[in-house]
Amino acid sequence: MLDKINSLKAAIEALSATSKEEVEALRIKYLSKKGEISLLFNDFRTVPNEQKKEIGQKLNELKNLATEKINNLREAVDNKQSDSNDLDLTRTASPLRLGKRHPISLVKEEIISIFSRLGFTIAEGPEVEDDWHVFSSLNFAADHPARDMQDTFFIQRNPDVLLRTHTSSVQSRVMTTTEPPIRIICPGRVYRNEAISARAHCFFHQVEALYIDKDVSFADLKQTLLYFAREMFGKDTQIRLRPSYFPFTEPSAEMDISCHICGGKGCAFCKHTGWVEILGCGMVDPNVLDACGIDSKKYSGYALGMGIERITNLKYRVKDLRMFSENDVRFLDEFEAVH
Numbered sequence: 554m555l556d557k558i559n560s561l562k563a564a565i566e567a568l569s570a571t572s573k574e575e576v577e578a579l580r581i582k583y584l585s586k587k588g589e590i591s592l593l594f595n596d597f598r599t600v601p602n603e604q605k606k607e608i609g610q611k612l613n614e615l616k617n618l619a620t621e622k623i624n625n626l627r628e629a630v631d632n633k634q635s636d637s638n639d640l641d642l643t644r645t646a647s648p649l650r651l652g653k654r655h656p657i658s659l660v661k662e663e664i665i666s667i668f669s670r671l672g673f674t675i676a677e678g679p680e681v682e683d684d685w686h687v688f689s690s691l692n693f694a695a696d697h698p699a700r701d702m703q704d705t706f707f708i709q710r711n712p713d714v715l716l717r718t719h720t721s722s723v724q725s726r727v728m729t730t731t732e733p734p735i736r737i738i739c740p741g742r743v744y745r746n747e748a749i750s751a752r753a754h755c756f757f758h759q760v761e762a763l764y765i766d767k768d769v770s771f772a773d774l775k776q777t778l779l780y781f782a783r784e785m786f787g788k789d790t791q792i793r794l795r796p797s798y799f800p801f802t803e804p805s806a807e808m809d810i811s812c813h814i815c816g817g818k819g820c821a822f823c824k825h826t827g828w829v830e831i832l833g834c835g836m837v838d839p840n841v842l843d844a845c846g847i848d849s850k851k852y853s854g855y856a857l858g859m860g861i862e863r864i865t866n867l868k869y870r871v872k873d874l875r876m877f878s879e880n881d882v883r884f885l886d887e888f889e890a891v892h
Protein backbone atom coordinates (compact mmCIF):
# COMPACT_ATOMS: atom_id res chain seq x y z
CA MET A 554 0.00 0.00 0.00
CA LEU A 555 2.75 2.41 0.98
CA ASP A 556 4.62 1.64 -2.23
CA LYS A 557 1.50 2.27 -4.25
CA ILE A 558 0.97 5.60 -2.47
CA ASN A 559 4.55 6.66 -3.10
CA SER A 560 4.53 5.77 -6.77
CA LEU A 561 1.19 7.63 -7.27
CA LYS A 562 2.63 10.60 -5.45
CA ALA A 563 5.60 10.71 -7.82
CA ALA A 564 3.33 10.32 -10.85
CA ILE A 565 1.02 13.11 -9.69
CA GLU A 566 3.85 15.48 -9.03
CA ALA A 567 5.08 14.98 -12.57
CA LEU A 568 1.66 15.59 -14.21
CA SER A 569 1.32 18.11 -16.98
CA ALA A 570 -1.49 19.18 -19.33
CA THR A 571 -1.91 21.55 -22.25
CA SER A 572 -5.70 21.70 -22.57
CA LYS A 573 -8.83 21.69 -20.47
CA GLU A 574 -9.70 18.24 -21.83
CA GLU A 575 -6.39 16.82 -20.65
CA VAL A 576 -6.90 18.26 -17.17
CA GLU A 577 -10.37 16.76 -17.01
CA ALA A 578 -9.00 13.35 -18.06
CA LEU A 579 -6.44 13.54 -15.24
CA ARG A 580 -9.13 14.46 -12.73
CA ILE A 581 -11.16 11.43 -13.79
CA LYS A 582 -8.09 9.18 -13.68
CA TYR A 583 -7.12 10.14 -10.14
CA LEU A 584 -9.97 11.80 -8.31
CA SER A 585 -13.29 10.48 -9.67
CA LYS A 586 -15.24 7.86 -7.75
CA LYS A 587 -13.53 5.07 -9.65
CA GLY A 588 -10.20 6.95 -9.86
CA GLU A 589 -6.94 5.53 -8.59
CA ILE A 590 -6.98 7.41 -5.32
CA SER A 591 -10.59 6.43 -4.56
CA LEU A 592 -9.66 2.81 -5.19
CA LEU A 593 -6.88 3.14 -2.59
CA PHE A 594 -9.41 4.54 -0.12
CA ASN A 595 -11.56 1.45 -0.83
CA ASP A 596 -8.59 -0.80 -0.04
CA PHE A 597 -8.03 1.09 3.22
CA ARG A 598 -10.43 -1.34 4.91
CA THR A 599 -7.87 -4.11 4.47
CA VAL A 600 -5.01 -2.20 6.10
CA PRO A 601 -4.01 -3.70 9.48
CA ASN A 602 -5.13 -1.56 12.41
CA GLU A 603 -1.64 -0.63 13.59
CA GLN A 604 -0.87 0.90 10.16
CA LYS A 605 -4.20 2.68 9.73
CA LYS A 606 -3.07 5.95 11.27
CA GLU A 607 0.06 6.31 9.14
CA ILE A 608 -1.50 5.13 5.89
CA GLY A 609 -4.66 7.15 6.46
CA GLN A 610 -2.58 10.27 6.84
CA LYS A 611 -0.54 9.48 3.69
CA LEU A 612 -3.71 8.77 1.72
CA ASN A 613 -5.23 12.09 2.73
CA GLU A 614 -2.01 13.87 1.82
CA LEU A 615 -2.05 12.14 -1.56
CA LYS A 616 -5.62 13.20 -2.21
CA ASN A 617 -4.87 16.80 -1.28
CA LEU A 618 -1.79 16.79 -3.45
CA ALA A 619 -3.73 15.48 -6.44
CA THR A 620 -6.56 17.99 -5.94
CA GLU A 621 -4.15 20.88 -5.67
CA LYS A 622 -2.06 19.75 -8.62
CA ILE A 623 -5.06 19.33 -10.89
CA ASN A 624 -6.52 22.68 -9.84
CA ASN A 625 -3.19 24.34 -10.63
CA LEU A 626 -3.04 22.66 -14.00
CA ARG A 627 -6.60 23.85 -14.77
CA GLU A 628 -5.76 27.41 -13.82
CA ALA A 629 -2.60 27.42 -15.93
CA VAL A 630 -4.44 26.09 -18.98
CA ASP A 631 -7.26 28.67 -18.52
CA ASN A 632 -4.81 31.55 -18.29
CA LYS A 633 -2.90 30.36 -21.29
CA GLN A 634 -6.05 30.15 -23.40
CA SER A 635 -7.33 33.55 -22.41
CA ASP A 636 -3.87 34.98 -23.04
CA SER A 637 -3.85 33.80 -26.60
CA ASN A 638 -7.49 34.70 -27.35
CA ASP A 639 -7.94 38.02 -25.59
CA LEU A 640 -4.52 39.59 -25.85
CA ASP A 641 -4.98 42.73 -27.94
CA LEU A 642 -1.69 44.48 -28.51
CA THR A 643 -3.41 47.43 -30.21
CA ARG A 644 -5.38 48.35 -27.10
CA THR A 645 -4.38 51.60 -25.42
CA ALA A 646 -3.62 51.66 -21.74
CA SER A 647 -6.49 54.08 -21.15
CA PRO A 648 -9.55 54.70 -23.35
CA LEU A 649 -9.02 57.30 -26.10
CA ARG A 650 -11.43 60.21 -26.21
CA LEU A 651 -12.54 60.75 -29.79
CA GLY A 652 -12.53 64.36 -30.95
CA LYS A 653 -15.27 66.04 -32.96
CA ARG A 654 -14.98 68.23 -36.04
CA HIS A 655 -15.38 71.95 -35.41
CA PRO A 656 -18.78 73.20 -36.63
CA ILE A 657 -17.07 75.77 -38.88
CA SER A 658 -15.08 72.97 -40.53
CA LEU A 659 -18.20 70.83 -40.92
CA VAL A 660 -20.12 73.60 -42.65
CA LYS A 661 -17.11 74.64 -44.73
CA GLU A 662 -16.72 71.05 -45.96
CA GLU A 663 -20.41 70.89 -46.79
CA ILE A 664 -20.27 74.12 -48.82
CA ILE A 665 -17.18 72.90 -50.65
CA SER A 666 -18.82 69.58 -51.37
CA ILE A 667 -21.92 71.24 -52.86
CA PHE A 668 -19.87 73.51 -55.13
CA SER A 669 -17.51 70.74 -56.13
CA ARG A 670 -20.52 68.86 -57.51
CA LEU A 671 -20.92 71.84 -59.87
CA GLY A 672 -17.30 71.59 -60.99
CA PHE A 673 -15.74 74.20 -58.68
CA THR A 674 -12.25 73.53 -57.36
CA ILE A 675 -10.66 74.97 -54.23
CA ALA A 676 -8.33 77.96 -54.42
CA GLU A 677 -6.57 79.50 -51.45
CA GLY A 678 -4.65 82.70 -50.85
CA PRO A 679 -2.68 84.33 -48.05
CA GLU A 680 -4.31 85.93 -45.01
CA VAL A 681 -1.66 88.65 -44.94
CA GLU A 682 -2.29 90.56 -48.14
CA ASP A 683 -1.44 93.73 -50.00
CA ASP A 684 -3.83 96.56 -50.77
CA TRP A 685 -4.03 95.69 -54.47
CA HIS A 686 -5.46 92.18 -54.04
CA VAL A 687 -7.90 93.12 -51.27
CA PHE A 688 -9.10 96.51 -52.52
CA SER A 689 -7.65 98.17 -55.65
CA SER A 690 -8.00 95.25 -58.06
CA LEU A 691 -11.56 94.78 -56.84
CA ASN A 692 -12.61 98.28 -57.84
CA PHE A 693 -12.64 99.84 -54.36
CA ALA A 694 -12.35 103.63 -54.65
CA ALA A 695 -9.20 105.18 -53.15
CA ASP A 696 -11.29 106.73 -50.37
CA HIS A 697 -13.50 103.70 -49.71
CA PRO A 698 -14.23 103.44 -45.99
CA ALA A 699 -13.19 99.75 -45.89
CA ARG A 700 -9.60 100.94 -46.27
CA ASP A 701 -9.98 102.90 -43.11
CA MET A 702 -7.93 101.95 -40.04
CA GLN A 703 -11.24 101.51 -38.24
CA ASP A 704 -12.25 98.62 -40.48
CA THR A 705 -9.01 96.97 -41.52
CA PHE A 706 -6.05 95.66 -39.55
CA PHE A 707 -2.93 97.11 -41.12
CA ILE A 708 0.41 95.48 -40.56
CA GLN A 709 2.33 98.12 -42.44
CA ARG A 710 1.52 101.37 -44.28
CA ASN A 711 3.01 102.54 -47.64
CA PRO A 712 3.22 100.07 -49.15
CA ASP A 713 0.19 98.71 -47.36
CA VAL A 714 0.33 95.23 -45.86
CA LEU A 715 -2.88 94.15 -44.18
CA LEU A 716 -4.98 91.24 -42.97
CA ARG A 717 -7.50 90.43 -45.68
CA THR A 718 -11.00 91.62 -44.87
CA HIS A 719 -12.66 89.22 -47.29
CA THR A 720 -11.81 86.15 -49.37
CA SER A 721 -12.57 88.13 -52.54
CA SER A 722 -8.81 88.77 -52.57
CA VAL A 723 -8.36 85.19 -53.74
CA GLN A 724 -10.41 86.06 -56.84
CA SER A 725 -7.88 88.61 -57.99
CA ARG A 726 -4.99 86.27 -57.17
CA VAL A 727 -6.47 83.52 -59.34
CA MET A 728 -7.61 85.85 -62.14
CA THR A 729 -4.15 87.34 -62.55
CA THR A 730 -2.53 83.94 -62.86
CA THR A 731 -5.12 81.76 -64.62
CA GLU A 732 -6.70 81.79 -68.08
CA PRO A 733 -10.51 81.40 -68.12
CA PRO A 734 -12.53 79.31 -67.78
CA ILE A 735 -12.16 79.75 -64.03
CA ARG A 736 -14.44 77.98 -61.60
CA ILE A 737 -13.14 78.23 -58.06
CA ILE A 738 -14.30 78.21 -54.49
CA CYS A 739 -12.15 79.97 -51.91
CA PRO A 740 -12.67 79.17 -48.23
CA GLY A 741 -10.65 81.05 -45.65
CA ARG A 742 -10.32 83.20 -42.58
CA VAL A 743 -10.78 86.96 -42.77
CA TYR A 744 -10.15 89.79 -40.32
CA ARG A 745 -11.96 93.02 -39.49
CA ASN A 746 -11.34 95.63 -36.87
CA GLU A 747 -14.58 95.04 -34.98
CA ALA A 748 -15.35 95.13 -31.28
CA ILE A 749 -15.94 91.52 -30.22
CA SER A 750 -19.52 90.76 -29.20
CA ALA A 751 -22.11 88.02 -29.56
CA ARG A 752 -22.83 89.25 -33.10
CA ALA A 753 -19.40 90.39 -34.37
CA HIS A 754 -15.86 89.13 -34.16
CA CYS A 755 -12.52 90.44 -35.36
CA PHE A 756 -11.95 87.26 -37.32
CA PHE A 757 -14.37 84.96 -39.05
CA HIS A 758 -14.60 82.73 -42.12
CA GLN A 759 -15.88 83.21 -45.63
CA VAL A 760 -16.34 81.19 -48.76
CA GLU A 761 -16.10 82.89 -52.09
CA ALA A 762 -17.11 81.40 -55.42
CA LEU A 763 -16.05 82.70 -58.82
CA TYR A 764 -16.99 81.54 -62.30
CA ILE A 765 -15.55 83.18 -65.40
CA ASP A 766 -16.05 82.02 -68.94
CA LYS A 767 -17.55 83.17 -72.23
CA ASP A 768 -21.24 84.13 -71.99
CA VAL A 769 -21.72 83.62 -68.25
CA SER A 770 -25.02 85.28 -67.38
CA PHE A 771 -27.02 86.28 -64.33
CA ALA A 772 -29.27 83.27 -65.03
CA ASP A 773 -26.25 80.99 -64.44
CA LEU A 774 -25.65 82.73 -61.13
CA LYS A 775 -29.26 82.38 -60.09
CA GLN A 776 -29.38 78.68 -60.91
CA THR A 777 -26.17 78.08 -58.93
CA LEU A 778 -27.61 79.97 -55.96
CA LEU A 779 -30.84 78.00 -56.05
CA TYR A 780 -28.94 74.71 -56.23
CA PHE A 781 -26.71 75.70 -53.36
CA ALA A 782 -29.59 76.88 -51.16
CA ARG A 783 -31.58 73.69 -51.69
CA GLU A 784 -28.62 71.39 -51.14
CA MET A 785 -27.66 73.26 -47.98
CA PHE A 786 -31.05 73.98 -46.43
CA GLY A 787 -33.41 71.44 -47.98
CA LYS A 788 -35.27 71.00 -51.24
CA ASP A 789 -38.24 73.19 -50.31
CA THR A 790 -36.02 76.23 -49.80
CA GLN A 791 -36.97 79.33 -51.84
CA ILE A 792 -34.52 82.08 -52.71
CA ARG A 793 -35.00 85.79 -53.19
CA LEU A 794 -32.52 88.26 -54.69
CA ARG A 795 -32.48 91.89 -53.58
CA PRO A 796 -30.51 94.56 -55.50
CA SER A 797 -27.42 95.63 -53.58
CA TYR A 798 -24.03 97.20 -54.10
CA PHE A 799 -20.48 95.80 -53.99
CA PRO A 800 -17.56 97.57 -55.69
CA PHE A 801 -16.49 94.38 -57.48
CA THR A 802 -19.83 93.27 -58.97
CA GLU A 803 -22.32 94.94 -61.28
CA PRO A 804 -25.18 94.30 -60.95
CA SER A 805 -24.95 93.15 -57.33
CA ALA A 806 -27.47 91.36 -55.18
CA GLU A 807 -28.01 89.95 -51.76
CA MET A 808 -29.66 86.58 -51.47
CA ASP A 809 -32.24 85.62 -48.89
CA ILE A 810 -33.56 82.12 -48.32
CA SER A 811 -37.03 81.33 -47.08
CA CYS A 812 -36.78 80.97 -43.32
CA HIS A 813 -36.20 77.26 -42.74
CA ILE A 814 -37.37 77.52 -39.16
CA CYS A 815 -40.92 78.73 -39.81
CA GLY A 816 -40.99 77.67 -43.47
CA GLY A 817 -41.53 81.30 -44.55
CA LYS A 818 -44.58 82.00 -42.40
CA GLY A 819 -42.71 84.43 -40.18
CA CYS A 820 -41.13 83.86 -36.76
CA ALA A 821 -38.83 85.58 -34.28
CA PHE A 822 -35.79 84.11 -36.05
CA CYS A 823 -36.57 85.79 -39.40
CA LYS A 824 -37.98 88.85 -37.63
CA HIS A 825 -41.40 87.91 -39.01
CA THR A 826 -40.37 88.52 -42.61
CA GLY A 827 -40.20 84.85 -43.66
CA TRP A 828 -36.74 85.45 -45.18
CA VAL A 829 -33.14 85.37 -43.91
CA GLU A 830 -30.16 86.90 -45.67
CA ILE A 831 -27.30 84.54 -46.43
CA LEU A 832 -24.91 85.92 -49.03
CA GLY A 833 -23.78 88.62 -51.43
CA CYS A 834 -23.29 88.07 -55.15
CA GLY A 835 -23.28 89.63 -58.58
CA MET A 836 -21.73 89.72 -62.04
CA VAL A 837 -18.01 90.43 -61.85
CA ASP A 838 -17.51 94.13 -62.69
CA PRO A 839 -15.70 94.52 -66.06
CA ASN A 840 -13.24 96.85 -64.29
CA VAL A 841 -12.18 93.92 -62.08
CA LEU A 842 -11.70 91.59 -65.06
CA ASP A 843 -9.61 94.20 -66.87
CA ALA A 844 -7.55 95.04 -63.77
CA CYS A 845 -6.69 91.34 -63.44
CA GLY A 846 -5.75 90.96 -67.11
CA ILE A 847 -8.90 89.22 -68.35
CA ASP A 848 -10.53 90.67 -71.46
CA SER A 849 -13.94 91.90 -70.29
CA LYS A 850 -15.19 92.06 -73.90
CA LYS A 851 -14.57 88.36 -74.31
CA TYR A 852 -15.37 87.03 -70.85
CA SER A 853 -17.93 87.56 -68.17
CA GLY A 854 -18.46 85.93 -64.81
CA TYR A 855 -20.28 85.82 -61.54
CA ALA A 856 -19.02 85.88 -57.96
CA LEU A 857 -20.59 85.21 -54.62
CA GLY A 858 -19.41 85.35 -51.05
CA MET A 859 -20.82 84.15 -47.76
CA GLY A 860 -19.85 84.00 -44.11
CA ILE A 861 -19.41 80.47 -42.82
CA GLU A 862 -20.37 81.50 -39.26
CA ARG A 863 -23.61 82.91 -40.62
CA ILE A 864 -24.50 79.70 -42.45
CA THR A 865 -23.51 77.68 -39.37
CA ASN A 866 -25.77 79.86 -37.21
CA LEU A 867 -28.65 79.24 -39.56
CA LYS A 868 -28.06 75.50 -39.56
CA TYR A 869 -27.29 75.00 -35.88
CA ARG A 870 -28.66 78.20 -34.31
CA VAL A 871 -25.54 79.16 -32.41
CA LYS A 872 -26.52 82.37 -30.66
CA ASP A 873 -23.10 83.75 -29.71
CA LEU A 874 -20.34 84.07 -32.32
CA ARG A 875 -17.70 83.90 -29.61
CA MET A 876 -18.53 80.23 -29.03
CA PHE A 877 -16.77 79.39 -32.29
CA SER A 878 -13.37 80.47 -31.05
CA GLU A 879 -13.51 79.64 -27.34
CA ASN A 880 -12.88 75.94 -27.85
CA ASP A 881 -15.19 74.92 -25.06
CA VAL A 882 -15.43 71.13 -25.47
CA ARG A 883 -19.00 71.12 -24.16
CA PHE A 884 -19.96 73.24 -27.17
CA LEU A 885 -17.77 71.37 -29.66
CA ASP A 886 -19.10 68.00 -28.45
CA GLU A 887 -22.54 68.95 -29.76
CA PHE A 888 -21.46 68.55 -33.36
CA GLU A 889 -21.30 65.21 -35.12
CA ALA A 890 -19.34 64.88 -38.33
CA VAL A 891 -21.63 63.96 -41.20
CA HIS A 892 -18.87 63.42 -43.76
Ligand code: DAH
Pocket residue numbers: 718719720721761762799802832833834835856857858859
Ligand atom coordinates in the same frame (compact mmCIF):
# COMPACT_ATOMS: atom_id res chain seq x y z
N1 DAH B 1 -16.68 90.21 -50.12
C1 DAH B 1 -18.00 90.47 -49.64
C2 DAH B 1 -17.96 90.73 -48.14
O1 DAH B 1 -16.97 90.47 -47.53
C3 DAH B 1 -18.89 89.31 -49.89
C4 DAH B 1 -19.19 89.23 -51.35
C5 DAH B 1 -20.26 89.89 -51.87
C6 DAH B 1 -18.39 88.46 -52.19
C7 DAH B 1 -20.54 89.83 -53.21
C8 DAH B 1 -18.69 88.38 -53.54
C9 DAH B 1 -19.77 89.06 -54.02
O2 DAH B 1 -17.95 87.65 -54.36
O3 DAH B 1 -20.05 88.97 -55.35
O4 DAH B 1 -18.93 91.17 -47.58
